[in-house]
Amino acid sequence: MESKNKKLYIETLGCQMNKSDSERIKGIMSHFGYIDADENDADFLIVNTCSIRKLSEDKAYSKLGNWGARKKAGEDIKIGICGCVAQQEKENLLKKFPYIDLVFGTHNIYELPELLKQEGRICAITNTPVSEKKFEIIRTKGINAWLPVTEGCNNFCTYCVVPYTRGRERSRSLDNIIKEAKEILSKGYKEITLLGQNVDSYGKDLKNGPDFGDVLYELDKLEGDFRIRFTTSYPTDITDKVINTVKNGKKICECFHIPMQSGNDRILKMMNRRYNVEEYSKIVKKVQNEIENVTVTSDFIAGFPSETEEEFQDTIKMIKELSLDYANTAAYSPRPNTPAGKMTDKFIPDDIKKRRLFELNEAIKEATFNSNKKYEGKILEVLIEKENFKDNKRILEGRLRNNKVVHFESNRYNIGDFAAVKLNRASTWCLFGEEI
Ligand code: SF4
Numbered sequence: 513m514e515s516k517n518k519k520l521y522i523e524t525l526g527c528q529m530n531k532s533d534s535e536r537i538k539g540i541m542s543h544f545g546y547i548d549a550d551e552n553d554a555d556f557l558i559v560n561t562c563s564i565r566k567l568s569e570d571k572a573y574s575k576l577g578n579w580g581a582r583k584k585a586g587e588d589i590k591i592g593i594c595g596c597v598a599q600q601e602k603e604n605l606l607k608k609f610p611y612i613d614l615v616f617g618t619h620n621i622y623e624l625p626e627l628l629k630q631e632g633r634i635c636a637i638t639n640t641p642v643s644e645k646k647f648e649i650i651r652t653k654g655i656n657a658w659l660p661v662t663e664g665c666n667n668f669c670t671y672c673v674v675p676y677t678r679g680r681e682r683s684r685s686l687d688n689i690i691k692e693a694k695e696i697l698s699k700g701y702k703e704i705t706l707l708g709q710n711v712d713s714y715g716k717d718l719k720n721g722p723d724f725g726d727v728l729y730e731l732d733k734l735e736g737d738f739r740i741r742f743t744t745s746y747p748t749d750i751t752d753k754v755i756n757t758v759k760n761g762k763k764i765c766e767c768f769h770i771p772m773q774s775g776n777d778r779i780l781k782m783m784n785r786r787y788n789v790e791e792y793s794k795i796v797k798k799v800q801n802e803i804e805n806v807t808v809t810s811d812f813i814a815g816f817p818s819e820t821e822e823e824f825q826d827t828i829k830m831i832k833e834l835s836l837d838y839a840n841t842a843a844y845s846p847r848p849n850t851p852a853g854k855m856t857d858k859f860i861p862d863d864i865k866k867r868r869l870f871e872l873n874e875a876i877k878e879a880t881f882n883s884n885k886k887y888e889g890k891i892l893e894v895l896i897e898k899e900n901f902k903d904n905k906r907i908l909e910g911r912l913r914n915n916k917v918v919h920f921e922s923n924r925y926n927i928g929d930f931a932a933v934k935l936n937r938a939s940t941w942c943l944f945g946e947e948i
Contacts, residue, residue: 521554526562662708725753775830815865
């Protein structure tokens with residue numbers, strides 16, 4: 513598939529790992545002369561898919577449908593699909609969508625240069641990763657850069673496709689991580705977010721190698737004014753060493769994303785989560801007690817197969833009891849080939865799932881507002897990400913170290929600056945302040 517067309521568009525769905533993969537794909541494609549383009553202007557269109565929920569999978573198919581219609585109408589475009597849906601559906605996608613030119617899996621990104629030289633319609637899916645090669649990464653402009661430290665997962669939660677689509681957990685070498693972090697900083701980024709399906713288990717696959725606490729410690733030592741974030745943490749993999757490194761680090765942000773998924777022990781067991789409510793609560797409280805101004809955010813699923821009303825109410829109770837700062841929520845969505853997806857006789861009707869999701873969201877809204885309220889009156893550092901103009905005023909938007917969004921008026925600061933801001937008023941989703 514030798515390219516004469518040179519404009520690339522990638523539609524990225526799903527998690528930050530996909531966003532990071534898309535940046536790597538853009539970097540690889542730039543070696544073939546491709547430049548970033550708008551969707552309507554591009555001649556190579558790729559959808560980087562997510563299969564965590566059916567909705568996201570449907571979104572990818574609808575994109576393909578639109579692009580297919582353009583091709584059918586005579587546009588000279590190439591269409592590719594990658595990511596978790598590609599890894600899962602493989603050649604079926606070529607059969608189902610006759611206008612797709614290229615299907616490549618989550619392990620095949622670094623194979624793109626070879627794939628692009630081949631003729632005809634191609635499906636490249638392997639279950640073992642093609643090893644990382646050096647390519648420039650074309651990162652999304654802004655102040656934050658994604659930096660994957662692990663990929664894959666060994667946990668096999670019964671509702672999740674990640675261990676099947678991303679494979680077993682693999683840690684990158686600490687040297688590679690540090691090298692990439694230095695490159696990121698040399699380009700002027702002010703924030704590095706370390707990514708992994710489970711960042712805290714970093715290093716378990718490296719013999720006598722470093723652990724996640726070491727990664728944080730080493731990155732914290734790098735020169736410059738910048739912040740380090742990390743996501744996602746599996747509750748029982750968070751060590752005291754990680755907590756202490758965050759507490760004592762200068763650049764590591766005080767923010768943990770620790771998915772709980774359910775506040776009921778029976779449901780946690782059915783999900784194959786390897787902790788109970790008591791163990792989860794203990795780790796959250798330890799983080800909250802040890803680290804000043806820390807936020808703990810979470811994920812919850814409403815209507816997991818067989819979840820009773822009482823069990824669902826346990827989740828609502830835990831959100832309040834744990835003083836969580838925010839959580840992502842979703843109604844349970846059955847995924848192909850997962851153990852929970854086969855519990856069809858235990859599925860919860862859609863209307864009940866919808867109502868529980870609504871209740872969950874209301875509880876999260878209340879928790880988020882209460883959390884924001886705690887910051888009223890404090891003076892904290894904001895890293896500025898955006899500017900907006902309203903009623904002849906320049907309003908800056910940024911984040912506290914603990915990831916809370918802050919808006920304040922200023923003509924003094926620019927995007928990428930750190931500013932001391934007095935936080936005057938909390939709303940549900942952000943804080944309003946003034947520069948000092
Ligand atoms: S920890 Fe569970 S939910 Fe998270 S990626 Fe692994 S299997 Fe999926």
